[in-house]
Amino acid sequence: MHLFEPLALRGVTLANRIVVSPMCQYSAEDGHPGTWHLVHLGSRAVGGAALVFTEATAVEPRGRISPADTGIWSDAHAESWAPIARFIAAHGAVPAMQLAHAGRKASTAPPWDGGKEVPPAAGGWQPVAPSALPFADGYPLPAALTRAEIDGVVEAFAAAAARAVAAGFRVVEIHAAHGYLLHEHLSPLSNHRTDDYGGTFEGRTRLLRRVVERVRASIPDACPLFVRVSATDWVDGGWTLDDTCTLAQSLVDAGVDLLDVSSGGLSPQQRIPLGPGYQTPFAAEVRRRSGLRTGAVGLITSPQQADHVIRTEQADLVFLARELLRDPYWPQRAAGALGAGVAPPRQYARAW
Numbered sequence: 220m221h222l223f224e225p226l227a228l229r230g231v232t233l234a235n236r237i238v239v240s241p242m243c244q245y246s247a248e249d250g251h252p253g254t255w256h257l258v259h260l261g262s263r264a265v266g267g268a269a270l271v272f273t274e275a276t277a278v279e280p281r282g283r284i285s286p287a288d289t290g291i292w293s294d295a296h297a298e299s300w301a302p303i304a305r306f307i308a309a310h311g312a313v314p315a316m317q318l319a320h321a322g323r324k325a326s327t328a329p330p331w332d333g334g335k336e337v338p339p340a341a342g343g344w345q346p347v348a349p350s351a352l353p354f355a356d357g358y359p360l361p362a363a364l365t366r367a368e369i370d371g372v373v374e375a376f377a378a379a380a381a382r383a384v385a386a387g388f389r390v391v392e393i394h395a396a397h398g399y400l401l402h403e404h405l406s407p408l409s410n411h412r413t414d415d416y417g418g419t420f421e422g423r424t425r426l427l428r429r430v431v432e433r434v435r436a437s438i439p440d441a442c443p444l445f446v447r448v449s450a451t452d453w454v455d456g457g458w459t460l461d462d463t464c465t466l467a468q469s470l471v472d473a474g475v476d477l478l479d480v481s482s483g484g485l486s487p488q489q490r491i492p493l494g495p496g497y498q499t500p501f502a503a504e505v506r507r508r509s510g511l512r513t514g515a516v517g518l519i520t521s522p523q524q525a526d527h528v529i530r531t532e533q534a535d536l537v538f539l540a541r542e543l544l545r546d547p548y549w550p551q552r553a554a555g556a557l558g559a560g561v562a563p564p565r566q567y568a569r570a571w
Contacts, residue, residue, distance in 0.1 A: 222526040223559040226269075226535060228476050228512075230441025231313055231389050233269035233536075235561075236529050237550045240516055240538040241272040241317040241394070241447075243288060245329035250277065250290030251299040260303055263543055264312035265564050267550030270536070271312045273300070275319035275394050278379040279372070282320035282400065285329050286342050291316070292375065297382040304387030310564070315390035316383040317447065318376055318434070322400030323348035323361035323409070349404045349426075350411040355487045369416060369426060372400070377433035384438050391438055392445035393430055397484030401427045402449055405466075406458040406485050424466055428473065435474040445514070446470060447479040450501035453489035460501060467509035477512040479538060480505055496524060503533035514538050522553035 226233045239260070246255045256273075264271050277283040277290040290296050300316070307314040326343035327334055335357040337343030347368065348361035364372070380391050395401035403409040404426045410417050416425050427446075435444055450463045467478050480502040483489045491497070498517035506513040515534035519525050525537045543549055551571075554561035563571045 228443040235269045237268045238270040238538045239263045239268045240540040243274045245287040247289040261306045262547040264307040264310040266547040272315045278375040284321040291379045297386040300386040314388045316388040317392040319394035320400040322403045376430045377437040380434040381437045390443045396447045396449040408457045431473045443476040445477045450482045452485045454486045464508040479514040522556040
C-alpha cells in the first residue's frame, strides 16, 4: 500500500488515501452552510484529496457546539448541503458528512469569541449529557438525558444520515470522540448513570451501538459508515485504548467500515504528549487487534510521513486537518514529492 493507491469501501472507491478531516468553521446561519462552506470544502476537493468531510454537523439544534455550527436536522438543511456535495463530487473527490451531537460541550461561542457559554438569552440553550456534569468552569450545566430523549437522539442520527445521503454525500461518519455526546456516554468520567446506559462497559457503549445500528439501517448498503473515536481520554480512570479495541471488535459486526482514531477532548485534566503522528500508534493497534480498517489523524504534516503510515499498514487512510487549512493543495504537492504523477486540475495545469 502507499498514499496514492486507491481504496475500495463498499460501493465507493477513493482515488488515494488522503482525507480532509472534519473541521468546524463556525460560519453557518441557523444550521445552514453557505458560500464559505462551498469554497472551503470545494477547494480541498480541487486540491486533490480523495475524501472530503464536512465539519461536525448537528443532528438536532441543541447538538451544535455553537449557534454558528452547521446542522442537518431538517430537509431544508439537506437542500443547503446538496450543491456543496455536488461540487465536491464534480471535482473528483467523494463527499462525506460527519454527524454529531455536542452534548455538554454545546451552546458555546466560536473560539474567536472566547468559546465559553452562550446563555439562552443570547441565543444559546441548555445542553444535554448522560449526567448533569459540566465539562469545565465557564461551560453550561447540562441536563441528564431521559430515556425518551435517548431514543430521540438515536432517531435523530438515523434521520440525519438518510438526509445526508439524499443530499449527495456518499460516506457517513458518526462522531463519537472529543468529549461530545457519544464520547460522554462511553467514558466513566462523564457517564455516572445508574440505568442500563451507564455503569458497565456494556451500558456505557449502548447508546453508540444503538446509533450505529440505526444509521447503518438508514443508509444504502453501498454507503460506507465510519465512526470517529477518542482512543483514550488521557486521564486516569477514563476511557482507554483497550476499551477502544474492544469496542472496535463489536463495530465490525455492526457494519462499520472504518474507525477514525483520534484521542482526548473529554476532560480539561487531560495530559497529551503532543508530537508528530502522536495518535498514529492508536490507529495501528486498533487495526491490529480488531481487523477493522482505521484512519490516522493528528500532526501528520509531510508527504513522506503520511506515506509511511500507509506503507507500514498502521492505518488505511490519513486524515489531515490543520495542514489542509494551511495548504488546500497539499495532496497535489505530496504527489509531486512522492513521484505519484497525479494530474492537477486542468484549469491549473499550466502551473505544474
